[in-house]
Amino acid sequence: MNPAEEALSRLRAGNARFVERIRSATPTAQQAEAITLPREQKPMAIVLGCADARVPAELVFDQGLGDLFVIRVAGNIVAPSGIGSMEFAASRFGTRLVVVLGHTECGAVTATVEELLRPAGEQSPNLSAIVERVRPAVAPVVSGCGHSHTDAIVPDAVRANIRHSVAQIHNGSEILRQLIRDDGLKIVGAEYDLASGQVHFLDD
Template identity: 55%
Template sequence: MLSADDALARLKQGNQDFVNHIADSDTLAGLGASAELIQQQQPFAVILGCSDSRVPAEIVFNQGLGDLFVIRVAGNIVAPSLTGSIEYAAEMFGTRLVVVLGHTQCGAVKATVDQLQQPTELQSPNLRSIVDQVRPAVDALLDTELRHDHSALAAAAVRANVEKSVDQLRHSSAVLENLIETDGLKIVGAEYSVETGAVDFFSE
């Protein structure tokens, strides 16, 4: 199994290849359902990403079947079931890198910013539960000058939300905390640019 640092380097190279339109025969199109994959999986990284259709992790990191353990939820929020999925991958497969992947133009973050600046009762309870998870990352920003610039506020909120999720994973799971302290697990934050295709790892 790759170390966290080696896994991170592989993701960075894969994203660079994606940006440069460099295809790899071992990625999605070329790998297929091999006999090895039928028997087992050994993903080298866990990606907690957003459900947005423009950000499929395997594609933006130029990886193949079995390479990534991907969890997608609107706003890349952290909830007990999602934390449990990450714990499972870290313990069962020995995966030592977890990436929380946000992205520009995130609808969940925008909905939260809109709700905080112009509250409405029209949201369903289910959507509101996502907004409530994102809200702590946005609240502090509303006390800054960003509150006067909606676009800048939303952009900053995307990163703040990623950082919040990273912090939650690092400190709300005894399993993950132990693996960080004793076995080289790393949890990092990143932002995918819908505009350029590039991933910025800003919380390593």
């Protein structure tokens, strides 16, 4: 198994443990283990996740200190600093898997859908910067749905936004494209379900 596939299977197994823990009320043996502080980091995956307080990547994938290189920002949007962080981790630590981790009921996606349906006018320029990065992903979903019910649009909009971020990373970095071509790097989209705790990898 190459490093990207191996990291993916470790993340799947970790999320299965997390979901198991939600379902069973008793703490697992692993939760009682002592914490060891790693001297060095050797992250198996880079995660671009949403800043939503309910979706910390280390917890939902049941991973320890040093295992994941996590970038979090509202709406899991792609900005140059995020791509630079990914390039750093991929080059410095040899990490060969990038996961864009969106989630159901994302507030940044919902705000963008609402802005497209009912433009509100003046907003903080900093908040607008987030909406503007989500907009290109979500606009075709809103215009294609033929109605204006936010709740019905958001699920598809969330997945479109995850796929858009995957494409943005791919298009935004020659370093990462080269690693995809020559060294087995993979970029995948995933959606965390707030109701079940499950992570669904999008192109499974």
